[in-house]
Structures are given as structure tokens and as C-alpha cells.
Amino acid sequence: MQALLDTIAAITTLPTDASRLFHGRGGLSPGCEHLSLDFYPPVWLLTSFQPLAEDELARVGEALAARWAQIAPAPDQPLNWLFQQRDEVRATNRLMAGSVPEPHVVSENGTRFLVHLPHGLNHGLFLDMAEGRRWVRDWAHQHRGGQVLNLFAYTCAFSAVALQGGAATVLNFDMARGPLAIGKRNHDLNDLRHGASYLPHDIFNSWGKITRSGPYDLVIMDPPSYQKGSFVADKDYARLIRRLPDLLAPDGHALLCLNAPRFGPDFLHHLVQTEAPSLTFVERLANPATFADIAPERALKVMVYRQDGGA
Structure with a gap:
């Protein structure tokens, strides 16, 4: 998990578009092949293809909170993040901190899209x-x-x-x-x-x-x-x-x-x-x-x- 934590610690600016920040499934970070981290402004989404222990989730939460304190757009803007544990056919989604906008609209190259992070396997935008x-x-x-x-x-x-x-x-x-x-x-x-x-x-x-x-x-x-x-x-x-x-x-x-x-x-x-x-x-x-x-x-x-x- 250290490669994921290092990636979080190295984030200096928030992407304005919906973006992937860590792609463990690409195999370039040994030991993290089951993990990914995405940012669907203003919500972080951690995804794992295998169960994560509570202490591992806590470490990710602490890393996100520490980085958010440095890069949040406003001092009083809360940290919002979800955890999805999934396989190829099913998922469980868990709100870990903050909240998710409803409706939740993100952008990509000037185009706006609705996404739905708390529900289902997929999120509305690949x-x-x-x-x-x-x-x-x-x-x-x-x-x-x-x-x-x-x-x-x-x-x-x-x-x-x-x-x-x-x-x-x-x-x-x-x-x-x-x-x-x-x-x-x-x-x-x-x-x-x-x-x-x-x-x-x-x-x-x-x-x-x-x-x-x-x-x-x-x-x-x-x-x-x-x-x-x-x-x-x-x-x-x-x-x-x-x-x-x-x-x-x-x-x-x-x-x-x-x-x-x-x-x-x-x-x-x-x-x-x-x-x-x-x-x-x-x-x-x-x-x-x-x-x-x-x-x-x-x-x-x-x-x-x-x-x-x-x-």
C-alpha cells in the first residue's frame, strides 16, 4: 500500500476534471495491483479488488486528510471520500468521510457528466x-x-x-x-x-x-x-x-x-x-x-x- 500513500502525499494540485490519480491495476506498483484512487470533484474514490483491513483504510483516510489540509480549495471545505470493494460483477460502496453531492456533476474537457459513486458497480463515466x-x-x-x-x-x-x-x-x-x-x-x-x-x-x-x-x-x-x-x-x-x-x-x-x-x-x-x-x-x-x-x-x-x- 505504500505506493498509494506516496502518491497521495505527492499530490500538489487538485485536478479540475474527473481523473485517476493511482492505477495499481497497471502493475507498475507491486503489491498494489488491487488498488486505484480516483477524484470525481469534490469526492475521492478508493477502489479495491480485494478486502482491505480497517487499519489499512484508516491509513488511507489519514493520508487523504493530511494532503487535503494542504490542497483543499477552501479551508472549511470538508474531505469527501468513499471506498468501493468490488470484483468483476458486484460491489459494496461505503462513505468514509464527508458527503457526496446529489446530483453529482463532473467535467471532462468541458463536457459535463452525471456520476453516481455511492451506488452500484460502475459510476456513470469510465x-x-x-x-x-x-x-x-x-x-x-x-x-x-x-x-x-x-x-x-x-x-x-x-x-x-x-x-x-x-x-x-x-x-x-x-x-x-x-x-x-x-x-x-x-x-x-x-x-x-x-x-x-x-x-x-x-x-x-x-x-x-x-x-x-x-x-x-x-x-x-x-x-x-x-x-x-x-x-x-x-x-x-x-x-x-x-x-x-x-x-x-x-x-x-x-x-x-x-x-x-x-x-x-x-x-x-x-x-x-x-x-x-x-x-x-x-x-x-x-x-x-x-x-x-x-x-x-x-x-x-x-x-x-x-x-x-x-x-
């Missing part, structure tokens, strides 16, 4: 996807008026930045109504009143609807790596990719995402070569520096492909 959202905003700026399909949309963060960049329309598909409702609120937070649609459907049962609304200039696929009864990457990703040639306009782009340590970039390359050979690989996006990993092939994969038809 911090490791920041470079993916930056790429989508830049793509939309360069392809103004583009039509975007956002599959497994969750809380529609990709949709918000696409519309901010200049996309004309975004169709957001997700089988969960709750996250889509938060997605609509995210658009409202950013004064994005037009252009987005929110469709709570099982993607695999909706190809007719999806295809009829195309072709698309950009298709975003960001499925869970494993979700029982919904999506299993090694079985279901191929079913998605084989649809891409019919979904994409000439020169259209696909952003394929996968956060499964057991699959490297070659997994997606092979699927595209096999199921959608008309697509050409463009680049793998770098993950945020704060998510550095000792084995990059295990880290989040965000891959860009282009439908043949031009430069």
Missing part, C-alpha cells in the same frame, strides 16, 4: 475512455454533419461529445433504460437538445431498425467484456463486427473498444480480418497516461478502423 471520447469529438469536428451509431451506449458519453464536435445525429442503443435516461440528462446538462435518440433495445434483436437508419459515418462499439445473458466477448464480438460493412458509409469509421485483459489487440484484428475484411486498421488510441500498464496488450483496447472507399 475514466479510462477519456482518449476515446477526445477522438470522437475530434472526428465529429472533422466530419461535421456526420451520422453516428453508438452501440452499448451506457450513459451516452460518446454521444454528447460527438454532438459537441459537430455530428448531426447519434443513435444510442442500450438494453438498459436507466443508463440511457442518465444519458439524456447528460445531453441536457450540455445544452444538447437535438440530434440524439435513445433506444432501449437488445442490439442483437434490433439489426433491422439499426440498418434502416444507416448508413453511418461512425459506428462506436463499446460492449462489456462479459455480461451474463447479454454479451460475452469471445462469442459475441464477431457477431457485431460482421455487421460493420453494411452499417458503414464509404470511408466511414468504426471505433471498436474492449476492456478484457485476456484479449490483446490481435483478438480484434483477427475478427475484423475474418468478419469485415473491407475495413482497414487505422490506429490504436493511447490510453490516458494515468492508466499506464506494465502489459499494454492487457489494458483497454480502443481501435480505429475505416471502411474501404477512400483516404
